Each structure stands twice: as C-alpha cells, then as structure tokens.
Amino acid sequence: MSTPSKNMFARPGMQMLLGALLFLSLTIISDRYFRAMQLDLTGDGLYTLSEGTNALVESFDEPITLNYYFSRTLAAPYPQLLSYGKRVEDMLRAFAAMNPDNVHLSIIDPEPFSEAEDDAVAAGLKGIPLGDGSTLYLGLTATNSTDGSGEIAFFTEDREKFLEYDLVKLLAGLDRSGQKILGLLTQLPMQFGPGGQQAMMQGRAQPYVLYEQLGEAFQVNEIAPDFTTLPENIDVLMIAHPPALNEDQLFLIDQFVLSGGRTLVFLDPHSEAMDPRATSPNASTLGPLLNAWGVSMPEGKVVGDASLAQRVQMGGYGPDAVKDYVFWLAISDGFLASDDVVSGSVNTLNLASAGVLEPAEGATTRFQPLVRTSAVAMLYDASRAVGVPDPDSLLRDLEPTGQDYVLSVRVQGMAETAFPERVAADGVPSANPAIKQGDINIVITADSDLFDDRFWVQLQELLGQRIVVPLAGNGGFVLNMADHISGTEALIDLRGRGISKRPFEVVDDIRREAEAKYLAEEERLQQQLQVTEDRISQLEAQKPEGTDVLSSDQEAEIDRFRDELLETRKALREVKRALRSEIDSLGNWLVAINVALMPLLIIAFALVRMLLRRKRMENRLA
Secondary structure, eight states: OOOHHHHHHTSHHHHHHHHHHHHHHHHHHHHHHOTTOOOOOSTTOTTSOOHHHHHHHHHOOSOEEEEEEEOHHHHTTOHHHHHHHHHHHHHHHHHHHHSTTTEEEEEEOOOTTSHHHHHHHHTTOOEEEOTTSOEEEEEEEEEETTSOEEEESOOOGGGGGGHHHHHHHHHHTTOOTTOOEEEEEEOSOTTTOTTHHHHHHTTOOOOOHHHHHHHHHSEEEEOOTTOSSOOTTOSEEEEESOOOOOHHHHHHHHHHHHTTOEEEEEOOSSOSSSOTTOSSOOOOOOTTHHHHTTEEOOTTEEEEESSSEEEEEOSSSSGGGEEEEEEEEEEEGGGBOTTSTTGGGOSEEEEESOOOBEEOTTOOSEEEEEEEOOSSEEEEEGGGGSSSOOHHHHHHHOOOOSOOOEEEEEEEEEEEOSOHHHHSSTTOOTTSOOOSEEEEEEEEESOSGGGSGGGTEEEEEETTEEEEEESSSHHHHHHHHHHHHHTOOTTHHHHTTTOOOOOOHHHHHHHHHHHHHHHHHHHHHHHHHHHHHHHHHHHHTOOOTTOSOOOHHHHHHHHHHHHHHHHHHHHHHHHHHHHHHHHHHHHHHHHHIIIIIHHHHHHHHHHHHHHHHHHHHHHHHO
C-alpha cells in the first residue's frame, strides 16, 4: 500500500509544479553563475571566442579596467535591445574570466540624472533619448595602467556579428606604443572620400573606411607623389593604384623590396574609384618591377566572370533592371586560397574591373595564388569597363576560356633588381651600396577598387557616429595582409568573422542558365523590332510631294509592318514572361519545400517513431 506522501508526489498537478520550480531554479542559477558559458550551433561559430581572442586577452600583464554602461532598467520594455545588451555583458564576462587577475569588469546601470550617467557622458558615450526625457546607454569604456584609453560609444545591433572583433580591437588599441609603421603611396582619394580635396574644403569629406581602419591598426605615413626618398623605419610599404612614377622612384621601391622590405601592391587596369567621367581606362603600373619580381599583368585587360558576377541595379526598377555584371566580382570562399592564413580567414571579397596576374617567364620567385576567378571567365579590353557598360552585351560576348585567372598572389623568393645598369653604375655611395638581388616577400593584387566603400560596406549614421556594416571581407583581407606581412596577427582570425552572406549558389546557377537560354532570343527580337520600326518610319516619310496622303500600296505595306511589329512585341513579351516564369517557378518550389515539405517530413518521422515504439510494446506484451 502506497504512503500518502508518495501518492501526493504521484499526482500530475504536483509533478508539473515541481517541474516548474526546478526549471526556474536552474534558470536563476545558470544566469547567476554560468553566463559566460555558451553553446554555439551557428555554421561559422559566430558566438565562439576565437583562439586569437583567447591569446590576446590572456597576454595582458597589466590591469585593464572595463566599465560597461548598460541601462538595463530602461531597456526592459524593449526586448530586442535588452537581449543584445545581455549578450554584450555575457561576452565581456567571458573576457574577464579568461584573465581575472588583469581584466576588471564593472557593470553599471546609469540611472537618469545620476553620477553614473554623468560619468558615461564624460567618457564620450552616446545614449538614445527616450520619450520620458531619460537616456538609454549601451556603451563601454576601457583603460589601462599607462593612460591608454578607448570607448565604444554605443553598441548598435547592426554590428552584432562583429561584436567580438570590435571588443578585441578596442583592447588591442589601448597600447599603441608598439604600433607598426605603414608607408602609403596612392592616388586614390582615401583620406577625403569620393569628392577628394574639394569635398574636404566643402566640409563633405568622408574618408574611406579602410583608410580609417589602417590608421587604427598602424601609424600611417603618407608618401607624396613626388617623393625622392622613402620614409625610414617603415614596417610595411603599401602601394595602392600609384601615380605615374619616374625611374628614380621605381628604383627606390626596387631597392626597398630587395632589402627585405615587406610590400603590398594593388594595381588596376581601370580604377572605378577615380574620376567616373573618364573616357579612357585609368590604369596603374610599376613599370619593369613586376617582371623583375616574377609576375606579369597583361596591360589594358580586365577579367569578366559569369559565375562570380554581382547582381547590380542598372537603371529602372523591377526584376528586368537587375543584371549580372561580369566586371564586378563577388569572390566566395571557394576561390580564396584556404591554406593561406590571410585569404583562408576571409569568406567573401568584392572586386571591380580587376586585372589578372601570371608568372613571368624565367621567374625565380614562388608564385602562390591567393584569389582566383572561376573557369567561366575571359579577358576583355579595359576600355569596355569605362562609362556605363551594357551588362547584357558583356555577357553575350563572354566566351569562357576554361581556365581560372589569378587576381591576387603572394610572391616570395630570390629576385634580381629591375635596374642592373644602375646597380653597376659609378657614384653609388659606399655607405649605402645598391642591392643586386634579394629575398623578397610581397603580395600583389590586380585591383584597387576593393578599397572603395561602395563595393564592400554599408554606411549608416546613429547618434552622430558612423556605423560600418561590412557586406564583404575587403577590409579584413587588406588589414589581415598588412598585419601578417608585418608580423602581427592578433586580429586575423576575427576580421573575416560575421560576414554571413551565403549566396544560393545552386539557385544562382539555375537562374543564369534560364537567362542565357532566353538572352539570345531576346536580342534577336529586339533587333527585329528596331528594323521594323525603322522601316515604318521610312515608309511614312515617303509621302508624295505637296500632300500628306500616302498611296494605297504604301498604306498596305505600313499596315503589314505594323502587324509584324505587334507580333514581334508579343513574342518579346512571351520570352520575358517565360524567363520570369522559370525563375518564379524555382522560387515557388523553394517556398513549398521550406513551408510544407519540411514540416511534413518531421511529422512523418514522428509517426514512424510512434509506430515503431507501439510495435515494440506489442512485441513485449506478446
């Protein structure tokens, strides 16, 4: 016979109450003691701290104070903001747990009109004004023991995917004493933005995001176009779409590279970042230097790739206005060298009107490709990238060569000087003899438009600060390369994380096949339409002198051509309708699979399990 207590706990109502109490207890305990622990089920591990973060935080041997200002009370009515604020807090707690002796975290809820709010304002944090006159804060200040300081004025949800990177960048920037020096030679409007110096004088200057990021990571020394010497003690020389250089300037670069100077080169057969009104390609070159380094770059050629073409809006609205533009490439991770520490850490890369790189004949250096095109590519004259090219015409003319082209390459090994006659010349100072050969370490990329904001970031304004949301890994690629080649790699693992744009590759291939099928027929009908309209105009212009009346034969011929015009237009509409029908049909199938098929499969799986379990029970009873 059961005891009364056992009967009480066997009641369903009591079991539900005990289960609820147990759930609440576990929730409170986990929130209090296990907040820094997390289970990350995302494909790219976006919520898992990287090895670089662990190494950096654990390397701190001096006290670092983190003051996290989070208006938790005011954020309570805004669930999404409250959840994000808690996520920031959880990550900061994880940082502090990695190095509790030196990373000291304070969580502050700045109530309205309190001293804590005054401290937040004094530290440069920005807040969101609420309707009742209060201000909601969600920011961070960081200081070290040597007067290094920094802050994140407001954690915006648009930067959530880059939260870990933003925090690590803030901490790494507290100590700028060991910052490397980067010499920058460029004619791109990096410092002022698209309007150049004129925009600066009008108060509209907006520096390239990459230029600002380089300034945060390095001490940037800009090199004037008419330089006669290179800056001393530079750790990295960056040449991005350089101006026309004379032989003396090229010789200085030649000697820097041969002496072991780490160099990044970004050349371009046509720079779209320069004056868009140009009527001829705006190209850059380094004369004989590339060939001396074991690399060649075909002059006046840009690469087009149908498989990696970006979808762009080419005037007008609707689906017909969005075209595959073969000169603008969206490089996915399958075309980035996965075994390289830099390119392997980047998921996507956007390039525009890029050239190609090839090993030079008789090269003694190692040619290690970092970025490639697909095999559905060919070379075009760079003049076709000038102005406003016709995407359909470019696509029709594309005849794939079946080979992929190299867009960026790492070059290492022994190289000879490009100016042997100058090395052997008299008058070279003995204290600084010219170098005939040396072990070089450089990276060359056949595009400079990857610096331009419009190709890789989305810019927003919030609380007076510019919010940068990367759409591709251009920034990570350039900064990681500069970090790696200079010998500092603290942020390499982080810069490529969070850019989770995942194209539907199979869907895109099906769409391209459908468009290719109808594109030729559409072009034929368009030409026929134009010929018919021209013929009608010619007939209408053939009126007898002194009268506005056409002959009966002319009227009949015009009527015939008008009937043909209507039939051609009808056929053209039918071609476009068939194209949209195939694409829409594909979309409908995808919707059906996601909305109906997956739930049905789950239900079927559950029914099968239930039937198998019932069958096992029947077998046991039998």
